[in-house]
Amino acid sequence: MDQFEEREKELYSKECVAESINFVVGEVSEDATSLMPHERFSCNLATILARDKEVVAVRLKVLPNGCEIYLFKNFAWLEYDYKYINKIKNYLKIISKNAPMKTCDVERNFYKEVMSYCSVKLESRLKKLKNDIQKHVNNRDVNSFKEFISTKLNEKDRNNSYKISKVCLRYYRLIKNDSNIHPKFLRHIKKVGSYFGSMKEIIECARNIHYKPLFTYVRVYYGRPEIINNHPIYSWENIIKRYTEDDHKYNIFTDRCLAKPEVMERMKKVYTDKATRQQQQQ
Secondary structure (H helix, E strand, C coil): CCHHHHHHHHHHHHHHHHHHCCCCCCCCCCCCCCCCHHHHHHHHHHHHCCCCCCCEEEEEEEECCEEEEEEEECCCCCHHHHHHHHHHHHHHHHHHHHCCCCCHHHHHHHHHHHHHHCHHHHHHHHHHHHHHHHHCCCCHHHHHHHHHHHHHCCCCHHHCHHHHHHHHHHHHHHHCCCCCCCHHHHHHHHHHHHHHHHHHHHHHHHHCHHHHHHHHCEEEEEECCCCCCCCCCCCHHHHHCCCCCCHHHHHHHHHHHHCCHHHHHHHHHHHECCCCCCECCC
């Protein structure tokens, strides 16, 4: 299998997994140290391209004088999506063109655009985090998190999703290796912080003079996952484990998915050979 076929198989596998589950397949893990820079960039793009209940799969194809970005999600692309993606593309082109000089106004507009587009999904994640805090007011970890927030944000900023995401990322990086913290609470902090983390890494990539050629020419292709008979596909485990190197986390995630009948139904659709009606390896 040549490199192009390998990438095609990987992307199609991600599309199928994205079609199966209600999570952003490309969301980058803080612990996924083995990912290449272009893979992390793709994962970060997936985070800022998903709204509400959407799931997104991203493939970045590096060219000698630019790049091609292939995007798939589980809903139809709307005019609003096209306008947003074009704005993001143009912001990054300007940032890259002026690198290593900072273009503060453009970067500020980039952050605002992303926060507006992702607001529904981020608010949903913030709600889960706030529920944790309200339910466990006397918990040591919750009080530690509240104390950290109070030292970093004033009363006004505590309603600012952008600043909350930034502080959550900082806190997560401080405590992510603490095995005593409840995994669910830790996961909710991480997910809120992932927005600032993804935006920051995307900006840093655009500022990096070594990546200037990538942003010289950017072409975006839009598609929607469809199950194609006899198309080669990686297993569920192969794809999910690209985003976490922790077997325990993988098992927890898989158990959560398998507990949902609608996910099981979609998985059967994805992993059933249409010719033989037999289940393929998951």
